[in-house]
Amino acid sequence: MNVLYPVVTRSLSATRADSVGDKDLLHTSWAEADRLKAGDRAGGSTDFKHLTLNLTMIAGKITGLIVTDVRFPTSLGHHGSDAMHTDPDYSAAYVVIETDADDGLKGYGLTFTLGKGTEIVVCAVKALSRHVVGRALEDIVTDFRRFYRQLTSDGQLRWIGPEKGVIQLATSAVLNAVWDLWAKKEKKPLWKLLTDMSPIQLLSCIDFRYITDALSEDEALEILQNGKRGQEEREEYIEKNGYPAYTTSCAWLGYSDEQLQKLCTNALKDGWTRFKVKVGADLEDDKRRCKLIRSMIGPDNQMMLDANQRWDVNEAVQCVSELASFKPLWIEEPTSPDDILGHATISKALSPLGIGVATGEQCHNRVMFKQFLQANALQYLQIDSCRLGSVNENLAVLLMAKKFNIPVCPHAGGVGLCELVQHLIIFDYISVSGSLENRMCEYVDHLHEHFKYPVSIHHAAYMPPKDPGYSTEMKEESVLQYQFPDGEVWHQLIIDKKVEV
Numbered sequence: 001m002n003v004l005y006p007v008v009t010r011s012l013s014a015t016r017a018d019s020v021g022d023k024d025l026l027h028t029s030w031a032e033a034d035r036l037k038a039g040d041r042a043g044g045s046t047d048f049k050h051l052t053l054n055l056t057m058i059a060g061k062i063t064g065l066i067v068t069d070v071r072f073p074t075s076l077g078h079h080g081s082d083a084m085h086t087d088p089d090y091s092a093a094y095v096v097i098e099t100d101a102d103d104g105l106k107g108y109g110l111t112f113t114l115g116k117g118t119e120i121v122v123c124a125v126k127a128l129s130r131h132v133v134g135r136a137l138e139d140i141v142t143d144f145r146r147f148y149r150q151l152t153s154d155g156q157l158r159w160i161g162p163e164k165g166v167i168q169l170a171t172s173a174v175l176n177a178v179w180d181l182w183a184k185k186e187k188k189p190l191w192k193l194l195t196d197m198s199p200i201q202l203l204s205c206i207d208f209r210y211i212t213d214a215l216s217e218d219e220a221l222e223i224l225q226n227g228k229r230g231q232e233e234r235e236e237y238i239e240k241n242g243y244p245a246y247t248t249s250c251a252w253l254g255y256s257d258e259q260l261q262k263l264c265t266n267a268l269k270d271g272w273t274r275f276k277v278k279v280g281a282d283l284e285d286d287k288r289r290c291k292l293i294r295s296m297i298g299p300d301n302q303m304m305l306d307a308n309q310r311w312d313v314n315e316a317v318q319c320v321s322e323l324a325s326f327k328p329l330w331i332e333e334p335t336s337p338d339d340i341l342g343h344a345t346i347s348k349a350l351s352p353l354g355i356g357v358a359t360g361e362q363c364h365n366r367v368m369f370k371q372f373l374q375a376n377a378l379q380y381l382q383i384d385s386c387r388l389g390s391v392n393e394n395l396a397v398l399l400m401a402k403k404f405n406i407p408v409c410p411h412a413g414g415v416g417l418c419e420l421v422q423h424l425i426i427f428d429y430i431s432v433s434g435s436l437e438n439r440m441c442e443y444v445d446h447l448h449e450h451f452k453y454p455v456s457i458h459h460a461a462y463m464p465p466k467d468p469g470y471s472t473e474m475k476e477e478s479v480l481q482y483q484f485p486d487g488e489v490w491h492q493l494i495i496d497k498k499v500e501v
């Protein structure tokens with residue numbers, strides 16, 4: 001089916017949504033789209049956008065896209081280590097987009113990597129840039145669904161995906177920069193840009209291809225319309241209390257027991273009540289560490305386990321059963337992230353023990369999440385702001401999670417991930433799920449000092465960002481110093497033979 005997407009913007013929702021309601025509006029604009037399309041075929045000179053809408057222009061044509069390989073040597077302190085990724089250097093392919101508008105605003109985006117291979121993502125971003133440079137921002141955001149499709153469906157590039165792996169990480173970096181720029185133009189933090197959008201505008205950002213068997217556009221619209229009810233109260237609640245978080249940074253796998261104890265003591269003092277522990281390399285080691293943490297946090301605080309894909313399916317059931325006495329809430333990534341039916345088997349086996357399965361940080365697109373949901377293969381869904389195709393694809397997944405009634409607990413263990421994903425989960429609470437039950441967002445206490453608008457944590461909760469944008473902008477001096485391999489920091493580490501290049 002060849003569909004012309006209705007183009008819907010702020011002014012449309014502001015004028016007509018009031019009188020006819022969004023549902024009607026959806027159909028009105030689809031009908032209009034068809035009529036206009038017919039007009040085009042008949043040789044009419046219809047300007048679709050300007051006939052349908054009375055736009056307030058978002059100024060600027062994208063004139064440049066710069067991408068940088070930025071790496072932080074976190075492996076030296078074992079930060080971020082787990083059973084599979086023993087020596088991660090938290091890194092990013094960092095994108096800056098510039099426009100010819102005279103407001104001087106730039107869009108900043110990133111995707112998270114672990115050091116080696118960042119150069120490959122950088123290369124993929126460059127390959128995608130031809131779809132971005134030369135485009136008016138206005139054209140992109142008023143028909144975001146089409147733009148998303150263009151980026152993910154390049155007839156040649158898609159062969160190295162599609163919508164997965166390096167090319168999807170690159171798509172995310174580019175689109176994160178576009179969303180940052182859009183939010184800055186609107187002078188709103190991204191979460192607020194999203195919560196202020198009408199249901200129909202939000203829909204117009206989502207590519208529903210491949211998921212309509214699980215979530216139709218009408219169902220998504222209904223969810224978003226229902227989400228408008230009580231939105232103001234929820235916004236007030238979040239402004240006051242923040243979004244609940246859990247910490248992972250006390251118990252990376254490479255930390256010694258002493259370090260673990262020290263970090264856990266401090267975290268408890270700071271008011272943390274939910275702790276994630278890395279497991280999976282050695283069961284006896286896992287038992288010792290879990291025992292230590294449980295004894296420190298007491299019976300009432302929550303503990304989650306993360307095996308980072310280390311086990312086979314039956315092995316996972318066996319190992320987690322042996323750790324069940326420590327009362328973990330979930331086991332995260334127990335096996336291959338691609339093994340949806342394996343996760344379903346594990347979920348079923350662990351259910352009598354009261355342990356759920358969590359996954360998503362390596363779930364590369366909405367189709368996989370759809371299947372996880374359809375197969376009852378997860379009980380906690382972990383979106384990732386840089387693994388999925390940016391905000392656009394995350395919106396699709398949040399809506400599916402709502403339909404399947406599965407709590408979303410985002411992944412944020414990486415550089416910049418806390419900064420980004422806080423916007424998505426705050427939007428989720430205010431406009432989609434409307435609930436905090438069984439929900440929390442990951443937090444790791446690393447590298448925030450390199451961001452211009454770092455996260456603000458208060459009483460173990462993410463306080464909603466106030467600065468315009470997606471909180472993606474890094475400090476210029478950090479980018480210069482940590483650029484790989486020529487930044488000052490890497491230069492010195494290489495001279496001192498502290499790292500292998």
Ligand SMILES: C[C@H](O)[C@@H](O)[C@@H](O)[C@H](O)C(=O)O
Pocket residue numbers: 079080081082085088114248306308361411412413414442
């Ligand atoms: C290599 C990384 O630090 C991962 O261990 C991390 O993202 C982790 O899986 C998490 O859930 O935070």
Ligand SMILES: [Mg+2]
Pocket residue numbers: 306308332333361413
């Ligand atoms: Mg994890």
